[in-house]
Amino acid sequence: MKNRFLLLLLALACRAFAQQTDSLLHEVTVIEDRYLWLKTVQFSVTPDSIQKLLPPLATAADWLPQESSVHVRQYAPGMVASYSTHGATSAQNTVLWGGIPINSAATGLTDLALLPTSLFSPVFLRGGSSAQFGSGAMGSVLALQNVQPDAGWNCVINGQVGSFNTLSTGSELTYASPKFTSQTRFVRATSENNYTFKNRYRAGQPKDTMQGAAYLIWHVSQLFEWKLNPHQRLDAEVWYSFADRESPINILVNAPSQAKLKDENWRARTGWHFAKNKHKADVGYAFLHEWERYANPLVTDIAGKPTDDTNRTVSQIARADYVFAATKNWFWQNGLQYRFDKVSGSNRIGTQHTSSAQTGVLFKRNHLEAQANLRAEWWNDRFLPLSPFASLKVPVFGGLNFTAFGGYNYRVPSMNDRFWVPGGNPDLLPESGWSYEVAANYLRQFGRFGLNLRAAYYRSNITNLIQWLPGIGSIWSPENVKQVRMQGFDFNAELSYQKGNHFFRLRGSWSFNQSHVLHAYQVNDQSVGKQLIYQPQIKGVHSIQYVYKSLTAQLTHRFVGEVFTHYGTVGNTLPAYNLFDVGLTHPLKNRWITCIIGLNLNNITNTYYENISFFPMPGVNYQISITFQL
Amino acid sequence: MKNVLYLGLVATLLFACEPEPTPPPPTPDIKYADGILITNEGPFSSGSGTLSYYNPTTNAVENDIFQTANGYPVGSILQSVYSYQATNRAYLVVNNSQKVIVANRNTMAEVAEITGFSSPRYFTTVASQKAYVTDWVSNTVKVINLNTNTIDKSLPTGQGPERMLVYGSRVLVANSGGFGVDSTLTVINTFSDELQSTIPVGHNPNSMVIDANGQLWVLCGGINDFVTPANSTPGKLIKIDLATFTKIAELTFPNAVDHPTGLVKNNAGTLIYWLSNGYAGNVVEMNISAPALPSAAKINGTFYSLVLDPSTDEIYTTDALDFQQDGVMYRFSSGGALIDSVLVGIIPGGFSF
Numbered sequence: 001m002k003n004r005f006l007l008l009l010l011a012l013a014c015r016a017f018a019q020q021t022d023s024l025l026h027e028v029t030v031i032e033d034r035y036l037w038l039k040t041v042q043f044s045v046t047p048d049s050i051q052k053l054l055p056p057l058a059t060a061a062d063w064l065p066q067e068s069s070v071h072v073r074q075y076a077p078g079m080v081a082s083y084s085t086h087g088a089t090s091a092q093n094t095v096l097w098g099g100i101p102i103n104s105a106a107t108g109l110t111d112l113a114l115l116p117t118s119l120f121s122p123v124f125l126r127g128g129s130s131a132q133f134g135s136g137a138m139g140s141v142l143a144l145q146n147v148q149p150d151a152g153w154n155c156v157i158n159g160q161v162g163s164f165n166t167l168s169t170g171s172e173l174t175y176a177s178p179k180f181t182s183q184t185r186f187v188r189a190t191s192e193n194n195y196t197f198k199n200r201y202r203a204g205q206p207k208d209t210m211q212g213a214a215y216l217i218w219h220v221s222q223l224f225e226w227k228l229n230p231h232q233r234l235d236a237e238v239w240y241s242f243a244d245r246e247s248p249i250n251i252l253v254n255a256p257s258q259a260k261l262k263d264e265n266w267r268a269r270t271g272w273h274f275a276k277n278k279h280k281a282d283v284g285y286a287f288l289h290e291w292e293r294y295a296n297p298l299v300t301d302i303a304g305k306p307t308d309d310t311n312r313t314v315s316q317i318a319r320a321d322y323v324f325a326a327t328k329n330w331f332w333q334n335g336l337q338y339r340f341d342k343v344s345g346s347n348r349i350g351t352q353h354t355s356s357a358q359t360g361v362l363f364k365r366n367h368l369e370a371q372a373n374l375r376a377e378w379w380n381d382r383f384l385p386l387s388p389f390a391s392l393k394v395p396v397f398g399g400l401n402f403t404a405f406g407g408y409n410y411r412v413p414s415m416n417d418r419f420w421v422p423g424g425n426p427d428l429l430p431e432s433g434w435s436y437e438v439a440a441n442y443l444r445q446f447g448r449f450g451l452n453l454r455a456a457y458y459r460s461n462i463t464n465l466i467q468w469l470p471g472i473g474s475i476w477s478p479e480n481v482k483q484v485r486m487q488g489f490d491f492n493a494e495l496s497y498q499k500g501n502h503f504f505r506l507r508g509s510w511s512f513n514q515s516h517v518l519h520a521y522q523v524n525d526q527s528v529g530k531q532l533i534y535q536p537q538i539k540g541v542h543s544i545q546y547v548y549k550s551l552t553a554q555l556t557h558r559f560v561g562e563v564f565t566h567y568g569t570v571g572n573t574l575p576a577y578n579l580f581d582v583g584l585t586h587p588l589k590n591r592w593i594t595c596i597i598g599l600n601l602n603n604i605t606n607t608y609y610e611n612i613s614f615f616p617m618p619g620v621n622y623q624i625s626i627t628f629q630l
Numbered sequence: 631m632k633n634v635l636y637l638g639l640v641a642t643l644l645f646a647c648e649p650e651p652t653p654p655p656p657t658p659d660i661k662y663a664d665g666i667l668i669t670n671e672g673p674f675s676s677g678s679g680t681l682s683y684y685n686p687t688t689n690a691v692e693n694d695i696f697q698t699a700n701g702y703p704v705g706s707i708l709q710s711v712y713s714y715q716a717t718n719r720a721y722l723v724v725n726n727s728q729k730v731i732v733a734n735r736n737t738m739a740e741v742a743e744i745t746g747f748s749s750p751r752y753f754t755t756v757a758s759q760k761a762y763v764t765d766w767v768s769n770t771v772k773v774i775n776l777n778t779n780t781i782d783k784s785l786p787t788g789q790g791p792e793r794m795l796v797y798g799s800r801v802l803v804a805n806s807g808g809f810g811v812d813s814t815l816t817v818i819n820t821f822s823d824e825l826q827s828t829i830p831v832g833h834n835p836n837s838m839v840i841d842a843n844g845q846l847w848v849l850c851g852g853i854n855d856f857v858t859p860a861n862s863t864p865g866k867l868i869k870i871d872l873a874t875f876t877k878i879a880e881l882t883f884p885n886a887v888d889h890p891t892g893l894v895k896n897n898a899g900t901l902i903y904w905l906s907n908g909y910a911g912n913v914v915e916m917n918i919s920a921p922a923l924p925s926a927a928k929i930n931g932t933f934y935s936l937v938l939d940p941s942t943d944e945i946y947t948t949d950a951l952d953f954q955q956d957g958v959m960y961r962f963s964s965g966g967a968l969i970d971s972v973l974v975g976i977i978p979g980g981f982s983f
Binding site: 252 | 673680697700702724728809859951954
C-alpha cells in the first residue's frame with residue numbers, strides 16, 4: 001500500500017512539474033575538517049565523485065563497492081556490511097564522525113549498512129595513517145561530515161520504493177543564518193528482502209527465496225551550530241540509529257533462520273572551535289553508546305535457555321587540537337586525545353583507556369606540499385611504539401605531480417578479543433606495521449575535454465594479525481598468529497567532454513591487490529603464501545555518464561575478481577562476477593518546489609553472485625525515488 | 631591455401647582410418663567400494679562440508695567426492711557417515727542442513743534425502759530396513775524407514791543425544807547434554823521402538839563401547855561451563871554391568887579443563903582408547919583390566935577425532951588445525967607408529983569403514 005502511495009506521488013509529480021534545466025548538483029562544503037586539511041596526498045572519493053546516480057537513500061554499503069580498492073561483504077542487502085581496503089579488514093579501517101572515531105570499541109568494526117549517505121557527506125580516504133587517526137587507521141579512513149546548508153529554511157523529503165518490498169523515506173530540515181545553523185535529518189528503511197534465486201547447490205537447481213533477511217532501520221540526527229563571534233563557534237550533534245534485522249543463514253541449511261539482531265546507537269558530540277590570525281583550536285567531547293541484542297531460539301545456553309545475549313558498549317572521547325600557522329608556508333599542528341571504553345553484558349565485561357599525543361608540521365608552497373607527523377599513544381598501561389607519518393607532493397609540470405606517503409600504523413585488539421567470555425585474551429598485542437604509497441597524478445583540461453589520471457603503488461606489512469583459535473578446554477581464544485603483506489596497484493582514469501548542453505564522462509578505476517600471508521606462528525599452517533580470504537586480487541569499476549540539460553543517465557559496470565573463502569583446498573573460492581547498473585534522474589522545478597525523480601536498475605543482466613559463500617545476492621532489481629526540495 | 635586444405639584432408643583421413651585407442655571402461659561401481667570415508671564438517675557459518683575417501687591399500691586420498699559425483703555440495707556441517715553394506719548405501723548426516731543424504735556407497739551418487747530433523751548427528755541401522763538417527767536439538771531419536779527413507783517415529787531422549795551403541799535388541803543413546811547438562815544413557819528397544827529405561831552415568835556422556843568381557847564403558851566429558859569455569863566438572867570413565875545396568879567402576883579424570891571424548895576399542899575388546907580433549911586431544915590407551923586411568927598418552931597431538939580400523943586395529947585420527955584450513959588425517963599402527971598422514975577437508979571428524 002505504501003509503495004502504491006509513493007508511486008501515486010511520483011505520477012502526480014510528473015504531471016505537475018514542467019521540465020527545468022537547472023543543475024541540482026550542490027558543492028559540498030566541509031565544515032568538520034579537523035585533520036583532513038592535512039590529508040592532501042591520499043586519494044579521496046565521495047559518493048558524488050564516483051557514482052552520480054546513487055539512490056538518495058543509499059548507504060555506504062551501496063556506495064563504497066563503486067570504489068575499486070574497496071571490497072564490501074554482506075549476507076544480503078541491508079544486513080551487517082563489513083569491508084576491506086587494500087586487503088586491510090574492516091577493523092583495520094576507521095570511520096570518523098565529525099572527526100570522532102566511531103568504530104565499535106567492542107568489535108572494532110563499523111557496519112556500513114548503518115551509514116546512510118543522506119545523513120552525511122562522506123569522504124573516503126584511501127591509505128592508512130595511524131599517526132593522525134590513531135588505532136585502526138591502517139587501510140583507509142571514512143570521514144562522515146556535514147554539508148553547510150543554504151541560507152534560510154530548507155526542506156528535503158525523499159521517498160524510495162524498490163524490489164522485494166523495499167521502502168525508504170527520508171527528510172531533512174535545515175536552517176542557516178549568519179549566527180545559527182540547525183540541521184535535522186531522518187531516514188527510515190524497511191525491506192522484506194525476499195528475493196528469489198536459482199539454488200545451484202541443490203539437485204536440479206530449484207528456485208529458492210531468500211529468507212530471514214528482512215530489516216527495519218531508522219536514523220535521526222540533529223546538529224546545532226552557533227557562531228559566537230567571527231572567531232568562535234560552538235556545535236553540538238546527536239545521532240540516534242536503530243536497526244532490527246533478521247539474520248540469514250547459509251542456504252545449505254534447510255530451515256529459515258530464526259535469529260534476530262537488534263542494534264541501537266546513541267552518539268553525541270560537542271565542540272568549541274576557534275580561529276584567529278595564526279591560531280586555530282578545536283576542543284571536543286563525544287559520547288558513544290552502543291547496545292546490541294542477538295536472539296536465537298534454536299540455540300540454547302548451558303541452562304537450556306534460548307540464546308538472548310545483550311551487550312552494551314560506552315565510549316567517551318575528549319580531544320583538543322591546535323594549529324599554528326608560523327608563516328604562510330609553515331603550519332604546526334598538535335593534538336591530544338583521551339578515550340575511555342567500557343563493555344558490559346552477556347558476553348563481555350571490561351574497560352580500557354587510551355591517551356594519545358600527536359604533533360606534525362606541514363609545509364605548503366605553490367603546489368609543493370610536505371608534512372611529517374608523530375603520534376604517541378598509551379593503551380591502558382602499555383606505551384605503544386611511536387607512529388610516524390610523512391608525505392610529499394611534488395608538482396612536475398603542467399598538471400602532473402607525484403605524491404608519496406608512508407608511516408607506521410597499528411590497531412589495538414578489540415574489547416571482544418580481550419574480554420569475550422569465554423576465551424578473551426587480555427595479553428593480545430596490537431596488530432602493527434609499516435605502509436607506504438607512491439603515486440603519479442595528472443589533471444589537465446584540453447579545450448572541451450578534461451582528463452584526470454592517477455597511478456599508485458602501495459605496500460604494507462602487518463605483524464601480529466589476530467585470529468581466533470581453539471584452545472585449552474575446547475574454548476576458542478584469539479591469538480597473534482600471522483604476518484601478512486599487502487601490495488598492489490591502483491589506477492584511476494576519468495575523461496570528460498562538454499559541449500553545449502551535453503556532458504559526457506567516462507570513468508574507470510582498477511585495483512590489483514596481493515595480500516599474502518607471509519608467516520604464520522603455527523606449524524602446518526596452509527595459509528602461508530596464499531591470498532587473504534575475501535580479498536579480491538582484481539577489481540574494476542567503469543561508468544559512462546551522460547548529462548543532457550538536467551537529465552542524467554549512467555551505466556556502471558563492476559568486476560569483482562575471484563576471492564578465496566577459506567584456506568582449505570576444496571570449494572575455497574567464490575567466482576568472479578560482473579554487475580551492470582543503470583541510473584536515470586531528472587529534476588522538475590517550479591517556483592516553489594523542486595522534484596527529482598530517479599530510477600535505478602541494478603544487476604540488469606541478472607547475474608548470480610555471492611559476497612559471502614552460500615549467501616546469494618539479489619538478481620535484477622529496481623529502485624524508484626522521488627525527492628522534493630522546498 | 632591449397633596446401634593447408636590438403637594437409638587438413640590427410641590429417642582427417644589418418645584420424646578417420648586409425649581408431650583412437652579405446653580407453654578402459656569407467657568403473658564407477660567400484661570407485662569407493664574399498665576404503666574409508668572421512669567426513670569434513672566444513673566452515674561453520676558460510677561453507678559446505680565435504681567427503682573424503684582414503685584407500686589404505688594405496689594410501690591414496692580423494693577429497694570432495696560427493697561434489698564430484700553429484701555436482702553440488704553435500705551441505706552445511708557434514709557430521710558423520712554410516713556405511714550399510716547390506717544395501718550398499720552410505721548415509722551422510724548433514725547436521726546444519728538438517729538432512730541425511732542416502733548415497734550409493736560405491737559411487738557416492740545421491741539416491742535420496744531424508745528430511746524432518748532439526749539437528750541430526752549420528753546414524754545407525756538397527757534392523758534390515760530400520761535405522762535410528764539422533765537429533766541433537768529436538769532431544770529425540772528418529773526412527774527411519776529405510777524402504778521409504780522417511781521418519782516413522784520420534785522417540786524422546788535426554789538432552790543432546792549423540793552417539794549410539796547397538797546391543798542385541800537394544801540401542802544405548804549417549805545424552806551428551808546439548809548446550810546444557812545431562813547425565814544419562816537412554817535405552818531403546820529396537821523391536822518395539824519404545825523407551826526401555828534410563829541409565830544414570832556421569833556428566834555429559836559422549837561415547838560408549840562394550841569390551842571383551844561384555845561390559846559397557848561410558849566416557850563422560852564432564853561439564854564445560856564457558857561462562858563460569860569454576861562450575862566445570864572433570865570427565866569420568868564409567869564401567870557398567872550390562873546385565874543389571876549397575877556401575878562397576880568409576881574413574882574420574884584429574885582436572886576439569888580437559889573434557890575427554892571419542893571412546894573406541896580394539897577388535898578384541900581388550901583395549902580402549904579416547905581423546906583427552908574434544909577439540910585438540912592426545913590419544914590415550916587403557917587396558918580394560920587396568921585399575922586406574924593411565925598417566926601418559928599413547929600418541930601426543932592435537933586430535934579432533936579418533937577411530938580404530940575394525941579389521942587391523944590401526945589408529946586413525948584427525949587434526950582440525952585452526953578449523954579454517956584443510957585438516958589432516960593421521961594413520962598409526964596399533965602400536966602408535968605413524969604410517970601415513972594426508973590432507974583432507976576442513977574440520978575432519980567422522981569415519982566409516
